[in-house]
Amino acid sequence: MDALYLPLIAGLISTFFAFMMLRRTLRFSPGTDTMRKLSGYVQEGASTFLAAEARKIFAVAILIAAALGILFQSYKYPIALLFGALVSELAGVIGMYAATRANARVAEGAKSGLSQAFKVAFSGGSVMGLSVAGFSLTGLAIIMIIFKDSFVYESLTEISKAFGRISFLDSVMIISSYSLGASLIALFDRVGGGMYTKAADMSADLVGKIEAQIPEDDPRNPATIADNVGDNVGDVAGLGADILESYVASVVSAIVLAIFMKLADKQVVDGVVQWGMNSDQYYRLILLPVLIAGAGVIASLIGVIVVSSLKAKDARKALGFGNIFTGILVLASTAFVIGFYAPDYKFKDAFIANPDFVSRWRIFLAIASGLIAGLIISKLSEYFTSTDYNPTRKLAQKTQSGVAINITSGLALGMGSTLWPVITLALAILGAYWAAGVYGIAIAALGMLSFVGYIVSVDSYGPVADNAGGIAQMAELDPKVRTITDKLDSVGNTTAAIGKGFAIGSAAFAALALIVSYIWSAAQSAEEIVNNPVINLVEPYTIIGVIIGAMLPFFFTSLLIKGVADSADLMIMEIRRQFREHKGILTGEETPDYKRCIEITTKGAVSRMLAPGLIAILTPFIVGFLFGKAAVAGLLLGGLGSAIMIALFTANSGGAWDNAKKFIEEGNYGGKGTDVHAAAIVGDTVGDPLKDTVGPSMDILIKLMSVVSLVFGSLFPNKPFFM
């Protein structure tokens, strides 16, 4: 049997268990009529938004697919692109379906204790996790099986001939297009979902909590349902699509680099180029990333099943156990796959740091260096944002000097927090490169993301618990229920911080691998390939690329913040209008018009996600066609630098502001209701769109630009047309 069927089977198993988990979740009781009604509102709001968003995304995806088909005169690439988009969209729809149905069930479960509530919440979240892992791997395997002819060993003659066509390597184009499809969904889901959730959150807080002085999640607040919908579309669907995309990108970039490694691995004997690798070794190198992914999917699945059947008394311990258990399983299964399948082969030429490149244990080393870096970066995020450590405690203390000092110190904290993660990243890049060349860099990203099924399950569990608390509050359940969901939610916050570390780290590795792949795919001739393509940093085209690239994340950030602020403004006016025109709402005699608020946020987010999305898609095109391929290389690398910094800065500033506020609410420096608390609330509000809209979008911005460049790179000229 072709080894390609193994990941297909692993993907299908994960998909199957996603549906099993969905069935399991739906079998729990959804509680009272009120709870069901409230959950119904959230379900309807979420699917309305997802549908509106999907219409726009697929319009864009179809346009890009058409451009791809016309420019490259191939039906394969558009199919791969649309298939990638579809797979990602489906995973999001199913995961969201489960999450929005789990919320009331968790609240109901909390009536009989934490253990039951945890079980329901984790089951609900795991649907997203298993779908993401299962769907994406199944899709990739299918695409590779359908177009298997393109993945066979090509000789130099064939490659030289292929340069007659516009694109020269079918295999690279097919899987890159698949990855591009997933990236499109991820970008718009993250940007749209992020704008939705923060616009709803900020306006609900500003008018509800501050002006009308009603508590969070109060049913009298017209924006409260929109706020709960936001948690799902932002933190469940957005996050799922995001990590799915990282996962696909890291598998795909490893495959692409494997393809190019064959081209780099040559010897010139008497002026004649000879390839070193034979077709079996080549095929193994290509398949290795998919097989590692497949093993990771199964390991994650086992982890999910074990954790979901625990009788947990302490959610933190249960998830902690799950982390370690799944981690060990992933490492073991990866070692197994590498040991049995990786080609043991000595490379003849560079492109890898170490000419004595012996694959097996070196590949494993690269994976390990990615994993360790991910863990360290996560731990650093925790250090900077948790009240267990100095930075956030000091921020809370400084808040005593007022709002301005709170803001200034929070900005300084976030910007300063970039130092150690970047050094970790740099060392991990060198480590992976030393171990297995650029292939090592790609595969290190995969090492971080093999957990994907488990990580997304845990990350989705947080918002489910959060939503359950909202429903408990709105349905006026026993306060004990809310206490339990709050406990689950707070554990979710910690795991979310860990997830963020992995997201940023893996994005950096995946983007780097994509950038290197882009340089190869932008080669203009077989000769250039044979000589290893070089992008000279000192050319002015490269330099202006770097500067424009460094600017984009800043400009992108401003568009996102403005989008959130403008949507929130519209919502604020609507909430005020409802309170003004319907006096019965605040007395509890009248039900507020939840739907109107949902409509406004939906429209606001969907219409405002287009501009930033199109910028990410079109910039590599424009720069490529105007200034040539070196400018695009500069653009991607400059963009990567800025994007990593803004991602770290916003995540850590935002997290620290949030937790400093919570620390004060626990009674420190005067506690709730004091001036210090008021100052901390301002910091938290400023941090909200930064950490939940801007930060998470940065990863995708840079990966999407890299994938676009990889797919269209062969069309870019060598120099600006006017030079």
Add this chain to the structure above:
Amino acid sequence: MDALYLPLIAGLISTFFAFMMLRRTLRFSPGTDTMRKLSGYVQEGASTFLAAEARKIFAVAILIAAALGILFQSYKYPIALLFGALVSELAGVIGMYAATRANARVAEGAKSGLSQAFKVAFSGGSVMGLSVAGFSLTGLAIIMIIFKDSFVYESLTEISKAFGRISFLDSVMIISSYSLGASLIALFDRVGGGMYTKAADMSADLVGKIEAQIPEDDPRNPATIADNVGDNVGDVAGLGADILESYVASVVSAIVLAIFMKLADKQVVDGVVQWGMNSDQYYRLILLPVLIAGAGVIASLIGVIVVSSLKAKDARKALGFGNIFTGILVLASTAFVIGFYAPDYKFKDAFIANPDFVSRWRIFLAIASGLIAGLIISKLSEYFTSTDYNPTRKLAQKTQSGVAINITSGLALGMGSTLWPVITLALAILGAYWAAGVYGIAIAALGMLSFVGYIVSVDSYGPVADNAGGIAQMAELDPKVRTITDKLDSVGNTTAAIGKGFAIGSAAFAALALIVSYIWSAAQSAEEIVNNPVINLVEPYTIIGVIIGAMLPFFFTSLLIKGVADSADLMIMEIRRQFREHKGILTGEETPDYKRCIEITTKGAVSRMLAPGLIAILTPFIVGFLFGKAAVAGLLLGGLGSAIMIALFTANSGGAWDNAKKFIEEGNYGGKGTDVHAAAIVGDTVGDPLKDTVGPSMDILIKLMSVVSLVFGSLFPNKPFFM
């Protein structure tokens, strides 16, 4: 006569007129006893700080000079470095001497009307302007005359031989060391001065204006003198050293590129390399930047003399006329120098975009493209920060929704404002490169900075007027006096915004030219020079350099903000202590202890400037020795990208917050004393350290790192030692 004596004479003339202007300034009456006493406090505080700062800086400078001497076994480079530092320090001392003596005289002059006050203020500011231009050019000419032997035409054989030594081109090392000396002063003056001025400003405002509710510049506020000292050490001495450094760096990088252009300009005939340029053409190319600078100095001097003798009724018009008048003079004199002196010569090889490189009009074109870019970027700064335009007005309007929205929108404004300046910069880089290769890029920076004598005069005039207002307030002069100084000050704000645009633009060009020069100076052999050195962007060393470089400006920012906040904290405690322990201060019966406050800010700034300063100096070393020369190239370019963005973002966010507050104070959205105004004040306070400490330091951070790399580049290995 050697043409090198022309710039020397121009420099000496400018220096002579600086002293004439100083004499003229001192002849104006310094007013009443009180005014003299207050001015005396400021003078003493400023010189105390400058002396404390200089001790630290020269300790660092001597250490670096010693390292330079030992590593390269040459006495020339340490001499050049210390001479560059001395020249910059002297210009600062004299300029500050004049500025701190002009303040009371301007207030006294304002008693007889705006025209007289303007005359005194401009004369006072022009001492700094003329010193900066005169001293730096004189110093450079002297160094080049002393070590003239090093600037003669070297043959390939000599260069090959030179590779036996550690450093290979004496000429490059000498002028780079001179530039490094100026950079050291600039960095510490900017960072130290920036921290001083904002710590004093913030604490004076927070305790004085908000807690004790006494007006700005009230003599009862113990921090008020420190605040006025801050304007001088930050905005006069810091700015002067900053622009002097840009000016020197752009002249030096143009000379260095001219030297390398000779090396690039060769032909290989039958395997033998032949240089194209003869010794006369070579010498002309090297001298051209110094001559252009000399012509600019004289043009600026004429502009300063004309403006200072105007009977101005409207300060804005007078300065506006001066801008245009001096601008035309500079362009005309530059064209004259190029026409008479530039070598008309056809290059044989690349390194320049256009092989038909005919110097004269193309060099002029490069200068023009720099100038136009500078103007556009300045205009864009004005657009984003002036209340005449939409962005700042909208920010003021949004402030109605509270502090959080004010902060968020201000951040978005600044980050979004990076788009067009970056595009302008990119096009100008391409334009200059198209016109005259990388030499064009260096000379474009010079185009922006030929105004230097005039620009610094105008920029220093602002703080002089500001200080005069302070003294008028403290000495309780007729409110009319304050009205006049306020008018002068507000014109100063606009011109300062224009100055910032030029500072950022020219820094970007100068840094780029230095980075390209670094690549050449880091060449390891004559062969590498002959083949044009290449830094491959896709190597992991380059990539980790880019990422670390992109991080540094963020980390640097956090250090600066923390430094300001910590110093301000100490000051706040001291002011509160004085109010508490001496009840007579607030009733006006007791004089506050100004000196104690000055001591605290001085100590705070001087001790906190070391860490960021050393980071800027040491990072290129560490990265270079650990990861090799490609990593440093990445570091510089990644750093350039981030630094430009943070400079633009902080300048424009800060400016917009400041002016939005002023717009509200003019009576819009409720005016002074309302909640909207309170929210706007928070924004202004957050913006203060960003726009006055962080933003201006970014330019120097990146230029200093580039100069350090240029000087020490030949010592960096090709690859990391462990690879």
